[in-house]
Amino acid sequence: MTAVRDDAAVAQAASAPEPSARRGVPGNPWVPTPRRTWIAVRVELERRRPGRRGWVALGLLALALAGVGVAVVVLAPAGESSIPMELLLLLMLVVGLVAAPSLAATSVNRDAAGGALAALQMTRLTAADIALGKLLAAWLVGAAGMLPLVPFLGATWGRSGWRGGALVVTVAAILLVVLAATAAGLAWSAHVASPSTSVAFAHLTTAALILGTLVLFAVTQPLVASPAQVSQRFLDYDAMTEEQQAAVEQAWAAGDLSGIDVPSLPCREESYATTVERTERTAWMLLANPVVSIAETAPLVRPDTAGSDGAAPGLFAHTHAWVSAQRLGPDPADLLFDECTAPLDVAATDTAREDRAMLAPAPWVGLGVQAVLLAAALAVTVRRLRLPTRRVS
Amino acid sequence: MTATTTGAGEAVLAHGVAGGAGAGAGGVVEATLTVPAATVTALIGPVGAGKTALLRMLAGRARAEAGDIRIAGEDPATDPAAVRAAVGWVPEQPGSWGAATCRRALTLTGLAHDQRAAAARERAAAVLDAVGLADVADRPARSLARVHRARLALAVALMGDPPVVMLDAPAADLDPRGRDDLRRILRGLAKAGTAVLISARDPDEVDEMIDDAVYIADGSTLDEQGTLRALDPRSRYLVESLDDGAVRALLDASHVDYEPVRDGVILRLDDADEAAQALAWLVRNGVPVHRFGLAGASGRAVPDGGSGS
Numbered sequence: 001m002t003a004v005r006d007d008a009a010v011a012q013a014a015s016a017p018e019p020s021a022r023r024g025v026p027g028n029p030w031v032p033t034p035r036r037t038w039i040a041v042r043v044e045l046e047r048r049r050p051g052r053r054g055w056v057a058l059g060l061l062a063l064a065l066a067g068v069g070v071a072v073v074v075l076a077p078a079g080e081s082s083i084p085m086e087l088l089l090l091l092m093l094v095v096g097l098v099a100a101p102s103l104a105a106t107s108v109n110r111d112a113a114g115g116a117l118a119a120l121q122m123t124r125l126t127a128a129d130i131a132l133g134k135l136l137a138a139w140l141v142g143a144a145g146m147l148p149l150v151p152f153l154g155a156t157w158g159r160s161g162w163r164g165g166a167l168v169v170t171v172a173a174i175l176l177v178v179l180a181a182t183a184a185g186l187a188w189s190a191h192v193a194s195p196s197t198s199v200a201f202a203h204l205t206t207a208a209l210i211l212g213t214l215v216l217f218a219v220t221q222p223l224v225a226s227p228a229q230v231s232q233r234f235l236d237y238d239a240m241t242e243e244q245q246a247a248v249e250q251a252w253a254a255g256d257l258s259g260i261d262v263p264s265l266p267c268r269e270e271s272y273a274t275t276v277e278r279t280e281r282t283a284w285m286l287l288a289n290p291v292v293s294i295a296e297t298a299p300l301v302r303p304d305t306a307g308s309d310g311a312a313p314g315l316f317a318h319t320h321a322w323v324s325a326q327r328l329g330p331d332p333a334d335l336l337f338d339e340c341t342a343p344l345d346v347a348a349t350d351t352a353r354e355d356r357a358m359l360a361p362a363p364w365v366g367l368g369v370q371a372v373l374l375a376a377a378l379a380v381t382v383r384r385l386r387l388p389t390r391r392v393s
Numbered sequence: 394m395t396a397t398t399t400g401a402g403e404a405v406l407a408h409g410v411a412g413g414a415g416a417g418a419g420g421v422v423e424a425t426l427t428v429p430a431a432t433v434t435a436l437i438g439p440v441g442a443g444k445t446a447l448l449r450m451l452a453g454r455a456r457a458e459a460g461d462i463r464i465a466g467e468d469p470a471t472d473p474a475a476v477r478a479a480v481g482w483v484p485e486q487p488g489s490w491g492a493a494t495c496r497r498a499l500t501l502t503g504l505a506h507d508q509r510a511a512a513a514r515e516r517a518a519a520v521l522d523a524v525g526l527a528d529v530a531d532r533p534a535r536s537l538a539r540v541h542r543a544r545l546a547l548a549v550a551l552m553g554d555p556p557v558v559m560l561d562a563p564a565a566d567l568d569p570r571g572r573d574d575l576r577r578i579l580r581g582l583a584k585a586g587t588a589v590l591i592s593a594r595d596p597d598e599v600d601e602m603i604d605d606a607v608y609i610a611d612g613s614t615l616d617e618q619g620t621l622r623a624l625d626p627r628s629r630y631l632v633e634s635l636d637d638g639a640v641r642a643l644l645d646a647s648h649v650d651y652e653p654v655r656d657g658v659i660l661r662l663d664d665a666d667e668a669a670q671a672l673a674w675l676v677r678n679g680v681p682v683h684r685f686g687l688a689g690a691s692g693r694a695v696p697d698g699g700s701g702s
Contacts, residue, residue: 029474039504046501047491051533116488119549121454122477123505388456388473391413 040133069152082314096178100142101185280329293366404588410460481550490534
């Protein structure tokens, strides 16, 4: 136990260095300043700095991540493919989404219980400084957790067919998604007293955005089902003359119908009712999905030239094609089958495939949802942290 | 400079302050008090009297529903941020600074008070010395003993060089030595011109370190008379008898001053000798006394009539 110095020392300390001007204290709790926010970040990082055992555990985790990176690089098939790099990007997203929101979700309620929040609130830091500082601190830790994967990202990028700029954009989108999830965790932490509950809510929020949008899209399918008529025209084999039958058989076998006059052949028409899902009305749910919005930032891959002048479509390009198919809705061409005018027409399917692959990407819907989540979460956190409170005790 | 130079040097002025859950539930109904600069004042009252609520309103942490407050000349109703910057706040629960060392915690707090890095480091060293944490300055805060954690909370509150320091129940769990250390620290602050306001349940916790005291019960501060009565338990004897009417009649007939309270009457007696004589006299006159002793500062001996203004 340390003895307290005599009165003189205390008196000296109390009147010690410059009593900085007390006027001009910015009172607006909604206004952050970079300098003060950075101080709040440093407070948060200092308080959570791991001990020796913590560093060992983090080192092991980093090694495990690096091991996964090695495996991805080693097991990647030869030739150009963006899939290994995309796997690493997804892994980075997972690391960020697990680490950063967990930290943020305990940063206010654990503080408040310990009284340390009160100490910060009594300084010149505004509520916005404190909220932003806690957010950025947790996010930086999450971003640091992705670092062990970065060398492997570089290694797989060389064979991905992506331009460097495209990779930077996608990484930025990942960091934004992690930032928004972290802000949600922070907001839960500011509103729920128990840290374990707020951590659970933080991850539920992330899950709701990633899985919930997919589930919602699936369960709303029946709501957008609409009746449609399928009309089909077939060559009427039975009505053909023997000559025609022979010619058609020969042409089918050769895969070349150019030698016969198709319109002159007998034709049979059929039509029946069916339903199609007008997914163009619900595809925004998919676009709101954070993972989809990350995939939407990936470069487009033209399917017909893939492999010859670039990499084949990877995970993100396939995701884009699938989402685009939903955005385009049912293709009227799918409801028509006309063997009597253009048999063996594969060009139509190719066009549809290319339309889907080359539809303009729409990452802004999902990234916009993330930006709104980020802003709203920060706002409710600041609201909660600002003083004076209406409740007195 | 607005800090400690308001009027006659009153750093804390509160008049008719109200707010919170209400009487008896920890709220404040009507609080009036003054803390001059360079003094230590205690806010004394039982659990639920509204001490913490009042401190929170004075410190700009909670909004007062009524009344006027000036802290170092600033009004929390119009500029709560300036009030907070002028108050060194020591919460009842010492903060958890986790893995940060005491020195880092203080330096960062200094930076958060807009001090320059060198000034913050210098002040951190001075404050560590002043509160007796110099020996453990570079240990992580989470490894500190309870006493040291409480001192760290005080050190953090002092980093902004506040003209007013408020401590919520700082002496509650301290042993005599800890109280002596606290006394020295608080007296040192007062000597340097700081206005110190501390809360306590019992005057005995703090009586050696304070210049003045304000008593609060059921959300209302007592006036000077009431506070003096409440704070002077050593000369107040509570007489409980089987027949209160008889006691009062006897005292009235003999022209003895007394104070009626819920459980009996309170007599002001100078010392143990007088107390012995008084008890003998009561018994001689046939009063069925079943209990006789120091009234203490507990809530049941609080005079009726609240603020008594």
